[in-house]
Amino acid sequence: MTDRQSKLSRRQLLAGLAAAPATAGLFGAGVIPSIARAQSGTVVTMVAPYEAPALLSFVNTSSLIWSAHVSEGLLEFDFDMNPTPLLATEWDVAEDGLTYTFKLREGVKWHDGEDFTSADVKFSIETAAQYHSRNRTTYSKITEIETPDDHTVILHLSEPTPFLLKAFSSMESPIVPSHLYGPDENPLTHPNNTAPIGTGAYRFKEWVRGSHAVWEKNPDYWNPDLPMVDTLVARFITDPSARTIAFETGDVDLGYRTPVPFRDLERLQETGFIEMTDQGYAYDPPNIIIVEANLRDEILSNLKVRQAIAHCIDREMINRVVFFNYAQPSATPVVPYHADFHLDEPSPYAYDIDAAQALLAEAGYSDGITLTMEYVGDDQRILGEFLRAAMSRAGITIELRGQDMGTLISRVYGDQDYQLHLASISNLFDPQVGVQRLYYSPNIIQGVAFSNGTGYTNAEVDDWLEAASVSLDHAERIELWAQIQRKVMEDVPSFPIVMAAWQTISNSRIADHTTNAEGFEGSLARVRIV
Numbered sequence: 001m002t003d004r005q006s007k008l009s010r011r012q013l014l015a016g017l018a019a020a021p022a023t024a025g026l027f028g029a030g031v032i033p034s035i036a037r038a039q040s041g042t043v044v045t046m047v048a049p050y051e052a053p054a055l056l057s058f059v060n061t062s063s064l065i066w067s068a069h070v071s072e073g074l075l076e077f078d079f080d081m082n083p084t085p086l087l088a089t090e091w092d093v094a095e096d097g098l099t100y101t102f103k104l105r106e107g108v109k110w111h112d113g114e115d116f117t118s119a120d121v122k123f124s125i126e127t128a129a130q131y132h133s134r135n136r137t138t139y140s141k142i143t144e145i146e147t148p149d150d151h152t153v154i155l156h157l158s159e160p161t162p163f164l165l166k167a168f169s170s171m172e173s174p175i176v177p178s179h180l181y182g183p184d185e186n187p188l189t190h191p192n193n194t195a196p197i198g199t200g201a202y203r204f205k206e207w208v209r210g211s212h213a214v215w216e217k218n219p220d221y222w223n224p225d226l227p228m229v230d231t232l233v234a235r236f237i238t239d240p241s242a243r244t245i246a247f248e249t250g251d252v253d254l255g256y257r258t259p260v261p262f263r264d265l266e267r268l269q270e271t272g273f274i275e276m277t278d279q280g281y282a283y284d285p286p287n288i289i290i291v292e293a294n295l296r297d298e299i300l301s302n303l304k305v306r307q308a309i310a311h312c313i314d315r316e317m318i319n320r321v322v323f324f325n326y327a328q329p330s331a332t333p334v335v336p337y338h339a340d341f342h343l344d345e346p347s348p349y350a351y352d353i354d355a356a357q358a359l360l361a362e363a364g365y366s367d368g369i370t371l372t373m374e375y376v377g378d379d380q381r382i383l384g385e386f387l388r389a390a391m392s393r394a395g396i397t398i399e400l401r402g403q404d405m406g407t408l409i410s411r412v413y414g415d416q417d418y419q420l421h422l423a424s425i426s427n428l429f430d431p432q433v434g435v436q437r438l439y440y441s442p443n444i445i446q447g448v449a450f451s452n453g454t455g456y457t458n459a460e461v462d463d464w465l466e467a468a469s470v471s472l473d474h475a476e477r478i479e480l481w482a483q484i485q486r487k488v489m490e491d492v493p494s495f496p497i498v499m500a501a502w503q504t505i506s507n508s509r510i511a512d513h514t515t516n517a518e519g520f521e522g523s524l525a526r527v528r529i530v
Contacts, residue, residue, distance in 0.1 A: 280519020
């Protein structure tokens with residue numbers, strides 16, 4: 001960073017962030033995180049567009065961005081999605097796909113000094129199978145978990161799960177310390193979700209709500225060569241333009257999932273010290289941007305109303321105007337990234353305002369309707385405003401309700417007090433993991449975030465999903481998923497819009513932030529400053 005950039009950074013920091021909460025602990029009272037580099041050794045500062053309600057993705061999938069810094073899984077995955085050792089050093093899958101055996105790394109300690117053992121793995125898998133919106137499906141065929149010794153875990157399945165091995169990453173299936181969880185404690189509200197203790201390369205340090213979170217180097221990490229920096233700082237910056245400025249001035253080093261407005265990408269590339277990559281998204285591909293409808297609502301339970309809404313969505317125009325042609329239109333929830341499974345067909349309800357008006361009249365709403373739409377962050381607000389303008393032409397009035405992520409999760413999945421929900425939903429490494437949860441009726445579980453929040457129930461879709469989840473015939477799975485997509489496109493419990501376009505953005509002083517398929521959602525144990 002040049003002297004001029006350093007001066008700009010400090011001036012912008014003091015002028016623009018003077019009202020931010022004072023920070024104690026690592027930075028000292030009143031000191032802002034982004035000037036800590038001179039005080040605390042090597043520091044990498046990351047940026048996030050919103051503040052998740054937790055820092056652990058054990059039962060809360062909104063926390064994927066930070067979880068793996070502290071909490072590890074059994075495996076990591078290289079750029080070709082091949083498994084590599086992490087907490088497990090060896091693994092074997094029986095030929096019939098019904099038995100998985102893991103040998104665990106010895107000598108690993110939890111951050112509180114307790115030994116890591118097979119009991120922790122057993123507890124973590126059994127609990128995630130009950131509370132995790134995706135692992136409820138992924139682990140559903142596990143009938144028994146044996147722990148014959150402290151460093152061996154054997155999973156027994158009733159039926160094959162062809163994608164199971166890929167689920168054991170740090171962000172998708174973090175292993176938690178079972179000794180901290182009492183038998184009567186609720187994992188959804190456990191303190192370890194917000195101040196996690198793990199086995200990872202970094203230890204949780206502090207979380208100042210509305211400002212930042214900090215992780216520090218774990219001096220007792222089982223791999224003595226890692227991590228490569230002393231401190232990770234996450235800054236929560238909700239204003240998209242402010243995130244762009246933070247990159248330009250050097251206040252932040254690193255962000256993922258294109259953390260700045262698309263209109264600013266060219267501007268950042270012209271700085272000469274900002275780099276971008278689309279690597280590191282093989283494990284968790286770009287999300288589907290989608291509007292979900294609450295089918296419990298009197299208005300939205302009417303299929304004709306949902307069809308009318310569908311006729312108001314012009315995906316090509318949205319891609320051009322809102323996403324600056326960086327996204328990819330998709331009428332189905334399976335993103336185009338999953339080329340085998342994605343159904344490349346248009347919506348059965350093409351953009352047609354006249355058809356939307358006629359359907360509303362048939363539904364008994366000739367005078368129009370008013371609906372609320374929940375969203376998080378300014379990025380989603382821009383799309384929400386576009387949708388509001390388009391739907392108004394058909395007589396559909398949209399009241400946009402912005403909020404933080406914690407409030408949205410409580411409203412949509414806890415209270416179920418919403419009508420439309422503008423969301424960004426991950427497909428992950430297989431649609432069975434990322435998409436099934438949205439339409440599978442057993443996943444209608446009040447309080448479980450990013451599950452079947454719409455309340456959609458279709459016995460035929462359930463049957464197809466179950467068949468696809470156990471089939472070892474890839475061609476059969478592809479055909480089943482084509483049937484699933486056609487049916488949910490017809491029933492429109494939700495309205496897929498585009499596949500997001502993701503870039504990881506970094507200051508050129510930062511190296512090795514993306515070293516495998518998990519990218520930013522991995523541990524960042526190898527990130528370093530050059």
